[in-house]
Amino acid sequence: MSAETPAPASGTVHWIGTGLSTGASGLGLVCDRAARVLLWDRTAERATERLAALGLAGRAEVRAYDPDALAAEVAAGDVLVSMLPAAEHPVLLRTALAAGAHFACTSYTSPELVELAERARTSTRTVVLTEAGLDPGIDHLYAHDLVARARAVLGDVPATAVFTSFCGGLPAEPNEFRYRFSWAPYGVLAALGSPARYVDDGAERTVVHPWEAVRPLILDGEPFEVYPNRDSLPFIGQYGFPDGWRPETFVRGTMRSQGWSAAWKPVFETVATGDEQAVRALAADLAARYPATADDRDRVVLSVALDLRTEDGRHWSGSHRLDLTGRADESAMARCVSLPLAHGVTRILDGALPAGLQRAAGSPDETGRWLAFLADRGLRSTVHEQLDAHPTDPSSGAPA
DSSP: OOTTSOOOOOSEEEEEOOSTTOOHHHHHHHHHHSSEEEEEESSHHHHHHHHHHTTOTTSSEEEEOOHHHHHHHOOTTOEEEEOSOGGGHHHHHHHHHHHTOEEEESSOOOHHHHHHHHHIIIIIOOEEEESOBBTTBHHHHHHHHHHHHHHHHHTTOOEEEEEEEEEEEEESSOOTTSOOBOSOHHHHHHHHTSOEEEEETTEEEEESSGGGGOEEEEETTEEEEEEEOSBOTHHHHHTTOOTTEEEEEEEEEEEEETTHHHHTHHHHHHHHHTOHHHHHHHHHHHHHHSBOOTTOOEEEEEEEEEEEEETTSOEEEEEEEEEEEOOSSSOHHHHHHHHHHHHHHHHHHTTOSOSEEEETTSSHHHHHHHHHHHHHTTOOOEEEEEEEOOOBOTTTSSBO
């Protein structure tokens, strides 16, 4: 048996955490497809309440989360789904490895997860699925699709590439703060305190404070603000850019409503101090002042675009755009995070993903499956693709 062949799935799924990104669409799909679902929360009572609020009462067993209690119930072939903060993932993945269970989450792949995933591939033949949410997740699918479309038209000829990927969770009706907190408030502010690395004007750039690189973006006449986030450079290889494509621009980042940078100026001043206690206190205060309540509607906007110019004068451009507003029964963020994750879990249950580290999604065929799945469930992007073909005579530089 190949080392890439995954260990058989047992049919049992442990869904750990029931925060605002656990949507009825995603968790409901898992309940439909798995033989058994255990929902773990701080208390069993809270898990029961969350199931009822999601319209899934009685669809899953409930448990009070405790690392030892979880370890006692996880068995070989189970799928352990972490909806906890990223810092908790290594502990949960070690629990999965000890039991010979599979693992899935929506967070970025840390070096520690990479190391543990290699152990999962070789020792337990289990799947470690990461970056299977919205951003990262759906943005990866759009990027892989655009690269595949461009290569199908242009091949791998030398070209100058401009790639941008911006995602934002926004209030559907912008408030004076231009934001409402729909996930961990400290995490929102901490992300602003992390340097960002990207490509601009053909050169690598690093900005210590991402808000210092804010620039405008117009989508269908609507103004937004965008800025780089984290380290974009590793994704050039992850997205399969041919060696001949020279990135003139390559940036993955965050999108906000127009006016955000002005409204957040006092926040930037506190984050810039690096005082963790002050940042945590400010995060708690802002979350209390600008929460995402049941009466609010959120909006997710994701724009991924690729533009290529070849040496012989051809110009190809393509883009995916997702614009979704939340409903009374489910937020846009919950749908966009939990649905791709749930699909990944069903692929693990089906034995369709290789053992070891997997992201959404690693091959053109798999990308197509995920995009078709999301489109069938209302997460359909607007796709643009255009080729302006004006080849030139290499000897003269003039049109042939």
